[in-house]
Amino acid sequence: MEQRLTGNRTARGVRHRWTRTTVLETVAACVAAGLTVQPATAQTVEAAGDGEDFSVLDIEQLMQIEVTSVAGREQTLLDTPAAIHVLTADDIRRSGHRSIPEALRLVPGFTVGRISPSIWAIGSRGFADRFANDLLVLIDGRTVYDPLFSGTFWNVQDLMLEDLDRIEVIRGPGATLWGANAVNGVINITSKPAEDTLGLLLTGGVGSLDQGFGAVRYGGRIDERSAFRVFAKYDNHAAFDALSGGFDAGEWDMYRGGFRYDRVSDDDLRLTLQGDAYSTGHGEERVRVPVPGHLTSASASIDQDFRGANVRAKLGHAGGELDGWSVQAYYDRTEAHGGGQPGFVVERDTFDLDYRQYAPFGAEQSHVFMWGLGYRHSRDRTEASSTLGLLPRDRSLDTFAGFLQGTLELSPDELALMVGSKFEHNDYTGFEYQPSARLSWTPDDRQLVWGAVSRAVRTPSRTADDARLTTAFADTGLLAGGPASGMFVPLVVAGDPAVESEQLVAYELGYRVVLNDAINLDVATFYHDYEDLITLELPAGTFFNRGAADVYGVEVGSTWTVNDRWKLGASYAFRRIDVDAVTGTGDEDDTPQQQFNLQSYLDLSDDLELNTALYYVDTIPGQGVEASTRLDVGITWRPTPNVELAVWGQNLLDGRHVEFTDELFQDAALEVERSFYAQLTLRF
Secondary structure (H helix, E strand, O other): OOOOOOOOOOOOOOOEEEOHHHHHHHHHHHHHOOOOOOOOOOEEOOOHHHOOOOEEOOHHHHHOOEEOOOOOOOEEHHHOOOOEEEEEHHHHHHHOOOOHHHHHHHOOOEEEEEEEOOEEEEEEOOOOEOOOOOEEEEEOOEEOOEOOOOEOOHHHOOOOHHHEEEEEEEEOOOHHHHOOOOOOEEEEEEEOOHHHOOEEEEEEEEEOOEEEEEEEEEEEEEEOOEEEEEEEEEEEEOOEEEOOOOOEEOOEEEEEEEEEEEEEOOOOEEEEEEEEEEEEEEEEEEEEEEOOOOOOEEEEEEEEEEEEEEEEEEEEEEEEOOEEEEEEEEEEEEEEEOOOOOOOEEEEEEEEEEEEEEEEEOOOOOEEEEEEEEEEEEEEEEEOOOOEEEOOOOEEEEEEEEEEEEEEEEEOOOEEEEEEEEEEEEOOOEEEEEEEEEEEEOOOOOEEEEEEEEEEEEOOOHHHHHEEEEEEEEEHHHHOOOOOOOOEEEEEEEOOOOOOOEEEEEEEEEEEEEOOOOEEEEEEEEEEEEEEEEEEEEOOOEEEEEEEEEEEEEEEEEEEEEEOOEEEEEEEEEEEEEEOOOOOOOHHHOOOOEEEEEEEEEEEEOOEEEEEEEEEEOOEHHHOEOOEEEEEEEEEEEEEOOEEEEEEEEOOOOOEEOOOOOOOOEOOOEEEEOEEEEEEEEEO
8 A cells, every 4th residue: 555644644554655756755854844937028127236237139139148057158138949938137136026936927837836935836837846956057157056955045046136147047958067856957146246246236125024134235336357255145034824723833034245356457357255144044944754653744843943154255357258268166054943844953064166178179260169067076064953853973975077068050150969978976876977969950040949869867866865854653453464563663765875866858849939020939848858857665665766757748938029019928938847657756736737828027217117927837736735816916117227126026816826735744825825015235
């Protein structure tokens, strides 16, 4: 008999097979506890105080936005053979979203479900998960996934949105350049150079959910070739109420500060120094913990604290469009206290070094060859709780990597082939290779047809390798198949060093076209074949690579510039997950099958904007989450070029609703409420 162990259900003394999502959430949560559519839409609005006018990008200009996440060098959006979407600084500002996870709702095909004020489930092409362990997230080239569970702590990625230049999002594999865990997508967050944020910026606001927030940033020049900025910010978020009533959970405070320094030498050598530090406290969270001598779990209240700091240095040179190199190093320190289970502590130090170079080759120098080498060292220290520990308690991990990628022009300005592979060695599974081939056909300067075949892997996490987790207590009589004996033994999940990487082979086909001066269209279809998905069976309590799944779907996005003052966007995504009936992962029931987004940017006058967005998300059957339609409406007024007042209403169609659940550990699903906020921004 197969049974998913969730909620306060009785643990029966029979053989269980946990779902992939349950397994990863079980261990990781214990450890850590649309519209859109425009590939870079609407107006590109720079801060008024930064010396830029407010201007509208036409459709052809949108397609010429340069991206780097696929080719590893600057390439126009129209020429990029991948399912990529770009969120510009103006897209984020006009969406009204105040965090990175919320802004990702704008990406076609991305599932974003808020579990609590500080916890999100995010997924690309299915497998939405609290820790998004199939996505690789980078901030200015710094990888922010945590080896503890191979996912991202979204609550600490609380950046100053006014300083962001863009967010490039790849849907599908990006492992050839970025390595393991870039399986279902890559989120590449890029901040503005210091020279683009000169002057003083003050911003702050109040609201019903975002109860109080504020930030200050100052940028200046040291000389004509170097500039800097420093910033500090604070946010306070209200708690969410439980669907069943009786308690609220998750009030969240975040403090963050940082700096950036940029210098460009006479020979165009660019140096960047950057760093920030943060501290965040989470109010009481209600989680489930097993109770000795009982079949059911009990509710426990925990406080969670996260602290960290990082510093990054990058030196690079671009000798031309097809010639350049860069070397980057960063150090990252993170601490999590009380995450997921009372008393559990993890501290981690990470050092990363990366070198990349690209150059033209061939008789006419029309091809481009790129290569790179990388090394990462990570060391953690943990303190066990009453239910969770890691053996060994402290561990160091080393990853060595290299990649090769060539872009071959098969027919001048028409047919090109991008082929390459990443090669890595890690302490969990040893050697891994991740090749890809991307073919692009450009029949004219308004169309791109592309296809790709890629292989990517997700390496096991520290928890899958080393965890010792007590999940429940079982009656010995029931375990033996007889009547209850009244004697209880713990059911322990033990990490297994024999677990191998999960594997994906992805097939993609896409079409991108500028239909006319006002409308563009972007279509991507995909088929993902997953093997060796990590599963867990009880009472053995060991991880296995026995899961398999097929995922297929389509993502469509379009923008329409109605006139110089009004821009519309829309996107639709469909995906279906088929799981092996015997070794099923269960994720087919934890993913909405359809999503639809609409967005409108309307300039009522030169100083008044009306921005609206509509997001539809299908039902999530495995969680009992109903389909929802969200409406956000905001008005922005600029009485002077240096003063901006924005008022937003979010989730206006429903007083409250559940977006996603963490049903294994939370006492009850939490509801996202209708909310309002006002924000004032001053620039000097």
